[in-house]
Amino acid sequence: MSAQQIRLSGPLERDSIVNGYGLRAVLWTQGCARRCPGCQNPETWDFRAGMLVPVDEVCARLSEFKGQAGITFCGGEPFEQPEACKIIADWCREQLGWNVWSFSGYVYDELRAAGGAKWEFLKSLDALIDGPFVLSERDLTLKFRGSRNQRLLHLEYGTGNIMRIE
Numbered sequence: 001m002s003a004q005q006i007r008l009s010g011p012l013e014r015d016s017i018v019n020g021y022g023l024r025a026v027l028w029t030q031g032c033a034r035r036c037p038g039c040q041n042p043e044t045w046d047f048r049a050g051m052l053v054p055v056d057e058v059c060a061r062l063s064e065f066k067g068q069a070g071i072t073f074c075g076g077e078p079f080e081q082p083e084a085c086k087i088i089a090d091w092c093r094e095q096l097g098w099n100v101w102s103f104s105g106y107v108y109d110e111l112r113a114a115g116g117a118k119w120e121f122l123k124s125l126d127a128l129i130d131g132p133f134v135l136s137e138r139d140l141t142l143k144f145r146g147s148r149n150q151r152l153l154h155l156e157y158g159t160g161n162i163m164r165i166e
């Protein structure tokens with residue numbers, strides 16, 4: 001595994017039904033620079049807050065979660081810690097057979113343009129909910145999203161290509 005660490009804003013969750021299809025584990029990353037007005041998790045903005053946890057320890061804890069369809073990375077901004085997120089994502093897919101979703105305040109094209117570790121993490125996903133929360137676009141009827149500008153992108157694992165937009 002890896003000696004890498006990840007900064008989390010809270011404990012790992014299980015059995016979530018609001019962050020993607022099926023029962024899902026949820027990993028909350030700490031740190032986001034966007035500061036969207038109306039953000040539901042402003043306590044996750046500070047890059048020095050939360051707790052640093054070894055990636056190995058995260059994986060060990062996730063392996064105790066039975067009956068999950070997948071894992072969703074929430075924030076904070078998961079793409080500010082793309083290397084650690086990718087290690088965990090790949091481990092969950094390979095060792096637990098889970099599908100992998102992530103939220104991001106970045107839009108898909110920004111992540112593609114960024115390349116590097118951000119794009120590598122994106123290629124490990126099955127779905128991305130992209131874009132920042134925009135208060136003026138707020139819509140409580142949307143599935144898994146808070147505002148109308150956010151898209152649920154179903155991705156081709158391994159290439160990052162968009163298969164379908166929901």
Ligand code: SF4
Nearest residue numbers: 032035036039105133
């Ligand atoms: S991108 Fe997400 S976590 Fe960051 S400020 Fe906006 S809504 Fe909050």
